[in-house]
Amino acid sequence: MSNPLVLIHGYSDVPESFKNWEKSLSDRGFDVANVHVCGYRSLTNEVTIKDIAEGFDRALRLRAGLNADEPFDAIVHSTGMLVIRAWLTTYAKQEKRKRRLKRLIAIAPASFGSPLAHKGRSWLGAIFKGNRSLGPDFMDAGDLILDGLELASRYTWDLAHRDLLSDEVFYGPDDNTPYVFTFCGATNYKGLQGLVTNPDGTDGTVRWAGCSLNTRKIILNLTTEDDDTTVKRLDFGQWRNDRRSNFQIPFIPIAGLNHGSIIENPTEELVDLVVKALAVSTSEEFQEWNKTAIQQTEVTLKSMVPWQQFIVRAVDERGDPITDYHVRFNAGYKDSPSDLKPLDVDVHVYSGDKSLRSFHFDLKKLDLENLARLRIEVIASSGTDLVRYYGHIDSDGTEDADKNTKQSAASHWTAVFDMGQMLSNSEVKLFYPFTTTLIELQLNREPEAWLPNGTKVTWFVEK
Known part of the structure; x- marks a missing residue:
């Protein structure tokens, strides 16, 4: 007998959107009474993703009839992925929860948000996507949920650290954690809807590079102390x-x-793959499913533009956010490596914390096979000469402890970091299509003890 199956929809959607999925599963022998569709309020400004996740836990017990230890499977769409991940990782119950969830089918998951989320927070977004039911939440667009869905949000950054980058395994190869299967549409919207949405490298709403749980974190540490040469x-x-x-x-x-x-009209190919995924019960079966699914969709994957997403957070040596900074990428190619050209990259600054930025790369345009040099330029400003940012690497790109890394223009600091050696290292690669990489950029922040005009940040009164 199969596990109870829970379906969770996305932002601004309704449970009825799963009706064709319910029919398709029923046609393949699933007991409709064992399929439970979960609805939630997303167009309410005071509700968070964590609120929905805990509400889901209560609804799971009270309405779906599952007791606290009963295992179940889940199919989630879009924001539903953030809901189930929040449910898995919140509070001390997480060990029990990740053992209960046996199979997680992610359909176009917003694992790292959506490039449309920040638009939904505007008044125009409320007109087209907002709550139209008369009442206290009339015309709400779900601000706190959209904040979590915004590209490079603090919510998805922290969530990735809780489950994807944690020492504790949340998505493993055995039944101690759920088996995860990630799907996404290979095309975007058509017609009128396509004219107002369709960001590059997306299924019309979520980025291909931001769907899967394939991620890692890179730390670029430019902090320095006078006697520190071992960092x-x-x-x-x-x-x-x-x-x-x-x-x-x-x-x-x-x-x-x-x-x-x-979600509304799944193809036979997708439904067949999902049904087979719901039958996986061992590590060997999981690996075999992966092998088969990759082979079956290989032609589709090769036809897609390969995008990769980087999420950067800049902090000082105390871990406090650096909000006024800029990152530029310049590339040199094998035929003329010294001729550096700026890379075309889609950048989004998270509105809730400008230390967080999303960088979206079209790897086809980057021409990785001929890439010989990659230079990263970091420009940081405190906005005042009273406080300065500085780091270990000079603005000329050299790394020399004897040089003055604390530039005279105290409120404005520039560094160049050359990734050329890394590009030639076969063991370490930076670019992988359809993935998200987190980068933490660390700099020093220091108040000036004395400026030429005698101004100081802090001092003692002379007697």
Whole structure:
């Protein structure tokens, strides 16, 4: 007998959107009485994703009839992925919860948000997507949920640290954690809807690179002390849940579907893959499913533009956010490596904390096979000469402890970091399509003890 199956919809959606999924599953022998569709209020400004996750836990017990220990499977769409991840990782119950959830089917998941979320917070977004039911929440757009869904949000940054980058395993190769299967439509919206949405590298709503749980963290540490020569400047974390490791959660694209049609009109190919995923019960079966699904969708994947997402957070040596900074990427190619050209990159600054930025790269335009140099320029400003940012690497790109890294223009600091050696290192690579990489950029922040005009930040009164 199969486990109870829970379906969770996305932002601004309704449970009825799963009706074709329910029919398709019923046609393949699933007991409709054992399929439970979960609805939630997303168009209310005071409700958070964590609120929905805990509400889901109560609804699971009270309405779906599952007791506290009964295992279940889940199919989640879009924001539903953030809801189930929040449910898995919140409070001390997480050990029991991740053992209960046996199979997690992620359909176009907003694992790292959506490029449309910040638009939904505007008045125009409320007109088209907001709550139209008369009452206290009339015209609400769900501000706190959209804040979590915004690209490079603090919510998704922290959530990734709780489950994807944690030492504790949340998505593993055995039944101690859920088996995860990630799908996304390979096309975007058509017609009028396509004219107002369709950001590059998306299914119309979520980025392909931000769907899967394939991620890692890189720390670029430019902090310095006068006697410190042992700091590891570039620390590449291990890939988590990636097809290049022994354990993989592959990104499976489905031809002909976008963010809406993947839930409203799933293809036979998608339903068949999901039904087979729901039958996986061992590590060997999971690996075999992955192998088959990758082979089956290989042509679709090769037809897609390979995008990669980087989420950068800049902090000082105390861990406080640096909000006024800029990152520029310049590339040199094998035919003329000294001729550096700026890279075309889609940048989004998170509105709630400008220390967080999303950088979206079209790897096809980057021409990785001919890439010889990659120079990263970091410009940081405190906005005042009373406080300065500085770091270990000089603005000329050299690394020399004897040089003055604390530039005279105290409120404005520039550094160049050359990634050329790393590009030639076969063991360490920066670019992988359809993945998200987190980068923490660390700088020093220091108040000036004395400026030429005699101004100081802090002083004692002379007697």
